[in-house]
Amino acid sequence: MAKITAVIDIGSNSARMAVFKKTSRFGFYLLREEKSRVRISEGAYENGGNLQDFAIKRALYALKEFLLIAKSLKVRKILAVATSAVRDAPNKAEFLKEVRKIGINLKVIDGEKEAFFGGVAVANLLYKENGVSVDIGGGSCELSLIRNRKVEKTATLQLGTVRLKELFFDKKNIAGAKKYIKSELIKLDKNFKDNTVFGIGGTARALAQVIMKKNEYPLDILHGFTYSNKELEFLENLIYKNDEELLKVGIKPERLDVIRPGILTFVEVIKYLKAKEIVTSGVGVREGVFLSDLLRNDNLMFPKNFNPSVRTIIDVYNINRKTASYETKIVLNLFDLLKNDFKLDEKYKKHLTYAIKLSRAGELIDFYEAHKHTDYILLNALHYGFSHKDRLLISKIIRFHKRKKIKKREVEKFKNLLPKKEILEKLCNIFLVAKIVNQNLSMPEIKIKKEGKKIIIEGKNLYLASEKIKTKKLFFEINIINKG
Incomplete structure (x- = not known):
């Protein structure tokens, strides 16, 4: 495997690049991370799922500069994936063609694969061996059932922050959003139940930061931050707060327009899974893609007793x-x-x-x-x-x-x-x-x-x-x- 590897992930809300540097066979660290809020899905759900020209242009601008960063860091391998908004788009071939022109071989992964990558990341990089990973993106929600640090089952649901915002929250229809979420959750395999939820993605991290601030948590570390389901009532009440109130509790300005659908989805999923604790993950799809490459000959697991x-x-x-x-x-x-x-x-x-x-x-x-x-x-x-x-x-x-x-x-x-x-x-x-x-x-x-x-x-x-x-x-x- 290359000594320095970049992983690009184009989600519905953001495009991100993580650059990993190996220090030995299994030792590695994050060398650089870059994010662009390209909103590739903006306007898509109200236009038959088609990616809009202005969103495509933003994504291409960001990807070109990601490549400049990768070149500067002497990246030898680039692994690039696209998720919900791109895979659902009838005009995705047009977007993929433009991405290839700038030198990136972008692979569109299905929801099951996206869930799998998230599961591989938390199974290897969090401190618990069992649980359900929940990754709420802009267009979909991916889940993986983890047992003994192995991904046993995966699932993908049409529950995303941007999707719910455009279909329900922009129309002030919270009751309709809740009904829709529940209709998606019943599609899950009955085995998707566990005391522990691993919260992946921007929504999970944003809510963890709010809880840390509220409780005056003494460490400024998100990855591995754990809290109980007793916080769900507090989180649910945030859905009905105005922007100024959300800013005061710690929601960042750039997340205000999608945080309410994110909270509603997150809370309803945790309730459905009957989880008692939530472990916040600072890793997700990008780390899962990297580890799937790094550990491809090792059953996708680090050796026993190796950290x-x-x-x-x-x-x-x-x-x-x-x-x-x-x-x-x-x-x-x-x-x-x-x-x-x-x-x-x-x-x-x-x-x-x-x-x-x-x-x-x-x-x-x-x-x-x-x-x-x-x-x-x-x-x-x-x-x-x-x-x-x-x-x-x-x-x-x-x-x-x-x-x-x-x-x-x-x-x-x-x-x-x-x-x-x-x-x-x-x-x-x-x-x-x-x-x-x-x-x-x-x-x-x-x-x-x-x-x-x-x-x-x-x-x-x-x-x-x-x-x-x-x-x-x-x-x-x-x-x-x-x-x-």
């Missing part, structure tokens, strides 16, 4: 994998010896493992403040496969590991996302000792044992470690014995 964000951080920040593996063994050994005394849940092994593996990322920026830089890097770059609680705990173990006590004000705003301060402090202590043992970076051979309440570590080349540990105040007694 692309972790691998990318290791690649980009040049982390020594042997050192990381050595320190991981120590931290897990210490955890097992102390978990009963500290009353630590087994789940925290995962957080300590990722924290220790990635702890040196910030050293590339500034050695003396590396823990602060690593905190920021991990909180913002552990994008795929982690919940917000996971990301926050991993990053804060690194941020506070040099202290025995953490100031309450430093974690107060995260109280609903982090474990109790005492738990965090104990995890930090375990992390710190594992780092100190490898103070000289030689990965010394050691023996670790527990005698009563005391941890004893002995081995050669531990002079610096034994000296360092004496300056630390810990929650447990420890003796590092240097044998030469």
